[in-house]
Amino acid sequence: MKIKAAIVPRMGDDAEKDIVVETVELDEPAYREVRVKIMTCTICHSDIHALRGEHGAYDGPGIAGHEIAGIVDKIGDGVTYVREGDRVLCTEIRAGCGTCKPCLLGQEWFCENIPPMSFRVPSPYTRLNGERVTQTCSGASGFAEYTNAHENMLCKLDDDIPFEIGSALACGFMSGFGAVLNRCKIKAGESFAVVGAGGVGLSAIMGARLSGAVPIIAVDVMDVKLEAAKKFGATHTINPKTQDVIAELKKITGTFAAGTGAGDAYGVDHCIVAVAGKTIKRLASDLTAKWGQTVIVGHELWENEYLHDINAMEYLFGKRITGSVMGAINLRRDIPIYMDYYRRGYVDIDALLTHRFTLDNIKEALEDSTKGALKNVVIIGGNS
């Protein structure tokens, strides 16, 4: 089927600046795949990293977009979860098979039968000049009018949830919010910090507030993001450009902690690090109390994330470092809960959405995203 899609002719540095909307051929959905008519796709910084080749080097043309919401347009053989006309979100993380040992243990990420993410090279998209297009994020692409997706990448979207909210749920929101609910498991009154107050960090703040964390401390180098953090529930903000982060944070947590005199032991009970790079991970661990937990969410290339300066003695008394990919969620258990939180006003996902663009204006949408916009929406087929 001929459709419109936004393609970068060659992946690499600043590739997003060359993105063009053109007609491409989309293959028919394969076994257990669904063709989704895309209504909205929100932009994630991972899209830009991927198009620049920072998630792995590819030579040829590429297509991105992985925060997808739309309508099932056609089902391939073997599909049982959805029917044509169903409203869905489509995400990189996949529902597990539900029958293998990891699935039964609640560890769908390690499903033996359905890998949680799989890069499909080549993709089902072909340019009219015959070049196959690489999908940069997973087995679906959102910067297009249609995508094919394995049915286990889908979660049904309730009728009252706008498509753009479905898109935001599909990665940015779940990555921050889910990390807090599924990894931190905050007890009311515990302290929380997030390093990096972009879309993921702000979603983490929403999770911390809903969990009853106090104080909630946002750390970011951009004042505009720290202002946003306050609106989402941060009680304190720290800008490393003008403040000594560790001293400030220990002052805050020392004030809130019962008793005095523990001095250096203080830090936060839970610290989410939503920024890439190893030096930030070191900082986040230093902001975490000696009994606390650091949860790694932001990341870049494997070779840039080695933590060489960890001393085992730091962790002897129970301090922990763990991580969370895509909020460590169980797709079809957690998304319905998040939809209900949204519906009841427990989380303000609308406030994460910065500006709306059309597919034809995707270059501007990406450019705006690189300048600190929280989450831009590309409205492709409509948003109701």
Ligand SMILES: [Zn+2]
């Ligand atoms: Zn994303």
Ligand SMILES: [Zn+2]
């Ligand atoms: Zn399984």
